[in-house]
Amino acid sequence: MQTIVPALSVEIIRSDIIGHLLELTKDPIPNIRFNVAKALEVAAMSFGSTPEGRALIQEQVAPILQTLKNDVDVDVRYFAARALQKAA
Numbered sequence: 001m002q003t004i005v006p007a008l009s010v011e012i013i014r015s016d017i018i019g020h021l022l023e024l025t026k027d028p029i030p031n032i033r034f035n036v037a038k039a040l041e042v043a044a045m046s047f048g049s050t051p052e053g054r055a056l057i058q059e060q061v062a063p064i065l066q067t068l069k070n071d072v073d074v075d076v077r078y079f080a081a082r083a084l085q086k087a088a
Contacts, residue, residue: 001039041083
């Protein structure tokens with residue numbers, strides 16, 4: 001995900017990727033959840049310079065990262081907090 005996200009459009013991220021990432025936030029394996037945070041960080045950095053990208057970040061990416069920021073796993077919390085900082 002982290003490799004292909006910069007090559008995708010905001011619309012593809014919105015329609016085809018975000019829903020799957022949201023589902024993966026519920027995965028029992030912490031490494032999956034912190035990789036979701038990392039992928040969202042890349043998306044935020046890639047699309048934060050456009051109006052539609054900023055809207056995507058505010059409407060969908062930030063809420064997912066807020067959820068992950070309260071995860072039981074310390075690594076998930078760390079990567080979610082870092083992604084939120086970069087998305088701001």
